[in-house]
Amino acid sequence: MSQWPDTRILDLFGIELPIIQGPMAGATNASMVIAACNAGGLGSMPAAMLSLDQLREALRNIRQGTSKPFNVNFFCHQPPAPDEQRARDWKDLLEPYYRELGVDFDAPTPVSNRAPFDAAACEVLEEFKPEVVSFHFGLPEKALLERVKATGAKILSSATTVDEAVWLEQNGCDAIIAMGYEAGGHRGMFLSDDLSSQVGTFALVPQVVDAVNVPVIAAGAIADARGVAAAFMLGASAAQVGTAYLFTPEAKISASHHKALRTAKESETAITNLFTGRPARGILNRVMREVGPMSAKAPAFPLAGGALMPLRAKAEAEFSNLWAGQAFTLGRDIGTAELTRQLAEGALAKLAGR
Known part of the structure; x- marks a missing residue:
């Protein structure tokens, strides 16, 4: 060529x-x-x-x-400086999901890195x-x-x-x-x-x-x-x-990511910071719709994902990032x-x- x-x-x-x-x-x-x-x-x-x-x-x-x-x-x-208050506020925002899914809210938050x-x-x-x-x-x-x-x-x-x-x-x-x-x-x-x-x-x-x-x-x-x-x-x-x-x-x-790529509509992506703390485009799922794709409470990159990890373990499709560009269909x-x-x-x- x-x-x-x-x-x-x-x-x-x-x-x-x-x-x-x-x-x-x-x-x-x-x-x-x-x-x-x-x-x-x-x-x-x-x-x-x-x-x-x-x-x-x-x-x-x-x-x-x-x-x-x-x-x-x-x-x-640059790795972010620790911000315990922001981490608490973020986890508190997610507490209803912990209760709904039977996840121990008081357990140490995993580290997303x-x-x-x-x-x-x-x-x-x-x-x-x-x-x-x-x-x-x-x-x-x-x-x-x-x-x-x-x-x-x-x-x-x-x-x-x-x-x-x-x-x-x-x-x-x-x-x-x-x-x-x-x-x-x-x-x-x-x-x-x-x-x-x-x-x-x-x-x-x-x-x-x-x-x-x-x-x-x-x-x-x-x-x-x-x-x-x-x-x-x-x-x-x-x-x-x-x-x-x-x-x-x-x-x-993941199986949920595989399915979403093949079933979502072309309009169903958004820029979100929920999963890592930094803007990224992915297919809309439950947490993006209910919390809103962008949240000022999400900890700085790459720490936001830690509090979501226990939720992902229970309901992967609803609480994990499903990265995709707008032409995914x-x-x-x-x-x-x-x-x-x-x-x-x-x-x-x-x-x-x-």
């Missing part, structure tokens, strides 16, 4: 198809990454919910399963040297970023506004993911916490393309070949696809490799007017 109108991402990463399988913490495993890479795209392994030993095992399996370039993704948030990128994780990268390393919520501090660059990795991060894209270019990104408001999972926003500043994919991508010199990857409600073709028409050099990969047999998701039950190829082949045909 050499007829792509923009080959900068292909050349930068050394891949055959301009399709990036989005890193989805908790849902993506090594088998999905390997399949995406071997199909010609860029597979992405999320590290935020893995211990260092689990990360090493995943990267070892990927290296054994493919000789192609792959991406490892990290969060780079997602690890930020740090020196120990950087050592793992230095050991395995993945070809691409991506970050969410900005970039790590300069010394750590320079260590990652020294491994030879190309650097990616997500921008949700033009200002974030310009900042990322100025601070060392080799390419930028323009993440539209429609995207599933956590917003990549980092220069502002104002949700009203967030921009839709069709508006964001061309403005980011015009504002930066590095190649741009479009993300957000791109779930089929039409979306990939549209991304190229807007000036993107590749597309990152997340939710569509949740329909593959390689995806590691376009998902199809096919394998990761086939999806990767179909996205690229169908987009190329549309771009050629076939």
Whole structure:
């Protein structure tokens, strides 16, 4: 496939198809990454919910399963200061559900955690040297970023506004993911916490393309070949696809998440902070509807999920995050490799007017 109108991402990463399988913490495993890479795209392994030993095992399996370039993704948030009053207020808000489900309200609250990128994780990268390393919520501090660059990795991060894209270019990104408001999972926003500043994919991508010199990857409600073709028409050099990969047999998701993806209506997603403390898009469920998708009482990221864990154990579908982008109804039950190829082949045909 050499007829792509923009080959900068292909050349930068050394891949055959301009399709990036989005890193989805908790849902993506090594088998999905390997399949995406071997199909010609860029597979992405999320590290935020893995211990260092689990990360090493995943990267070892990927290296054994493919000789192609792959991406490892990290969060780079600052851990929050303890706020006992906010934690109590949040749990008190959820107390009626504890009583209804027969859960011990007075038991210690479990800890919900997602690890930020740090020196120990950087050592793992230095050991395995993945070809691409991506970050969410900005970039790590300069010394750590320079260590990652020294491994030879190309650097990616997500921008949700033009200002974030310009900042990322100025601070060392080799390419930028323009993440539209429609995207599933956590917003990549980092220069502002104002949700009203967030921009839709069709508006964001061309403005980011015009504002930066590095190649741009479009993300957000791109779930089929039409979306990939549209991304190229807007000036993107590749597309990152997340939710569509949740329909593959390689995806590691719960039965309730699997069902929701196949039964919910296209209008039934919302941005919520209930599950982690940070805005993320998912399919509406009971707790989102009754508490409201956004709550000022939710503890800071990533602590909000702890008080929900005992409720999830009793009623998973009602109290767990069901991450999905707004185009989730376009998902199809096919394998990761086939999806990767179909996205690229169908987009190329549309771009050629076939």
